[in-house]
Amino acid sequence: MPELEQALAEVAAEMAARTDRGSVASYIPQLGKVDPQKFGIAGVTNDGRVILAGDADQPFSIQSVSKVFTLTLALGKIGDALWQRVGREPSGNPFNSIVQLEHENGIPRNPFINAGAIVVSDVLLAGHQPREAIGEILRFIQFLADDDTIIIDREVAASERATGYRNFALANYMKSFGNLHHQPELALGVYFHHCAVAMSCRQLAMAGRFLANGGRN
Template sequence: MPTLDEALAEIHDEMADHIDRGRVADYIPQLGKVDPARFGIAVVTNDNGVFTIGDADETFSIQSISKVFTLTLALGEVGDSLWKRVGREPSGNAFNSIVQLEQEGGIPRNPFINAGAIVVSDILLAGHEPRETIGEILRFLRFLTEDDTIAIDEAVAASERATGFRNFALANYMKSFGNLRHPPEMALGVYFHHCAIAMSCRQLALAGRFLAHDGINPATGHSVIARQKARRINALMLTCGHYDGSGEFAFQVGIPGKSGVGGGILGIVPGQATLAVWSPGLNENGNSKLGTLALGKLAKMMNWSIFAP
């Protein structure tokens, strides 16, 4: 088996030769400006080793990867009552689909599709103004990474709001079913801003450490969330973390993962390591094209699939 440094170097060289790098998420104008040639990987092991290559220290819009952390906060605040308002099943539809909401009474299939994450944002709003809730999410990420430089890309947030007509429709539709307790524009304000958080691969991998360590941050020994809840988040990442491409990701890579249309993927190897990859070009399901290939190769080289003997 190669060392991590050797594996990352081989993967970096292989990905550099790819001509078809996917398509950037140009339906959000600010994301459409990102150079598709960017590529970085970071790995943080549970013994606190940090390994990086490529553009691993360049920040990018984490987009839907942020939903892992808002879900963590919401489970910490309201516990299993969250599941009365959000399901736990794969959607089988696009991340911004409205079809199932009508059939299922305004209850989103899972917390990682857009509708589900908007409900989670609504839950986090309880007793707070949107600005306070956004600040709480930022403080949580800064706490996990021990890095106070993490911030929101306001240009991306504004770009999302200006073009987020489908998300406005989802929020209003759920409000009509009584599954939003606050005005839709308030829940959407939180949602657009947490999706616009900018982080690097290194920061993302550090932020996810607790999910590879039964809810405990291995750098501090402090509990972030209960073990059972951490395992459930990992289960949802495996089954729902890549939208209607989740089954293919589980098949090809074999670890819990959460993607974002900014081109990032956060991967969890329980008991071993946290992985983060960034390549802005997306495949047909809205997941990083080269990021998926890279994580699949890394998991195979290091025997990290959760299905491995």
């Protein structure tokens, strides 16, 4: 424990001394407003001990980190059938590329690129309204983190929807291949909202602990 505390403190101190650190996402206007000087780090052991450094309690939009949680939910719902609709291979292309979808009949390479995460969102929509699917995702993350104060940043979600032209293209293209079972705007509504979950480093470390603990929280 002392070694881990020291390691995190050293990383935070090194980052605090840098004046060139941080670069915010300009492709989503609301994310462009984030203070690039913020830096936090958190670690949680399997027995629940928490180590923090820097701005570890500052909430931020977790964006693609949320794809881990939605994938977990989708696998719990349909198991290996998920892999008929999304692959398990690296893409070798940018996370929002449409190029491979044409060659691979609308099947995304993996669930962590945008196209794959949109398919996962479509899976979570089955039998639900978008509001219900979004609520299920949020409650799952709150459960994992043992913290019901975690929220969805509605302004970030709206900003993503207003500027998500390429994601709309990906969704419509996959729909043309039959790989979305709901209307693209519905799957995208779920996708934009789970990317807009706002958490601190502490909360995120707690929520991710099951990954290092044999699936147990």
